[in-house]
Amino acid sequence: MSLQNAMLTGATGIRSNTTTVNTVGDNIANVNTTAFKGQRTLFETLLYQTVTEGEPPSATSGGTLPRQIGLGSRVGTIQRNFAQGNVESTGFSQDLAVEGRGFFVLEDTEGGQLFTRDGAFRLDSDSTLVSTTGRPVLVFPADTEGNIRPGTLERIEI
Numbered sequence: 001m002s003l004q005n006a007m008l009t010g011a012t013g014i015r016s017n018t019t020t021v022n023t024v025g026d027n028i029a030n031v032n033t034t035a036f037k038g039q040r041t042l043f044e045t046l047l048y049q050t051v052t053e054g055e056p057p058s059a060t061s062g063g064t065l066p067r068q069i070g071l072g073s074r075v076g077t078i079q080r081n082f083a084q085g086n087v088e089s090t091g092f093s094q095d096l097a098v099e100g101r102g103f104f105v106l107e108d109t110e111g112g113q114l115f116t117r118d119g120a121f122r123l124d125s126d127s128t129l130v131s132t133t134g135r136p137v138l139v140f141p142a143d144t145e146g147n148i149r150p151g152t153l154e155r156i157e158i
């Protein structure tokens with residue numbers, strides 16, 4: 001490996017690890033944020049240089065794998081941890097929590113849907129259950145016997 005290749009490989013590692021430090025910093029900064037889900041950075045190799053070729057199996061050996069040197073890394077993905085967090089009582093009757101898998105559905109400003117696990121809700125001036133940012137909470141309506149009617153989501157009005 002030439003000196004230039006070594007420097008460029010090291011530079012990709014520095015860039016990748018900068019993202020890791022930023023991800024860890026974000027996790028620490030949001031440790032007390034309601035429904036925050038931590039993340040981790042996963043890397044992948046940019047390119048391999050083959051040093052020696054592999055050999056196929058023979059009658060006396062199982063063969064050998066090629067020897068390769070990685071020539072840098074990059075961030076493959078930043079993976080969010082969706083494991084169940086602690087459910088804590090807030091003392092506010094409108095606050096809700098999701099246990100297990102799932103999300104709350106909120107209505108965005110254009111009538112679309114947003115998903116969150118943040119259950120800090122309040123009632124607005126129209127007695128509609130909304131998020132802390134004022135987005136209405138949506139539900140599948142139920143009939144008088146409590147059976148859920150799949151179809152269009154509706155706002156919760158109390």
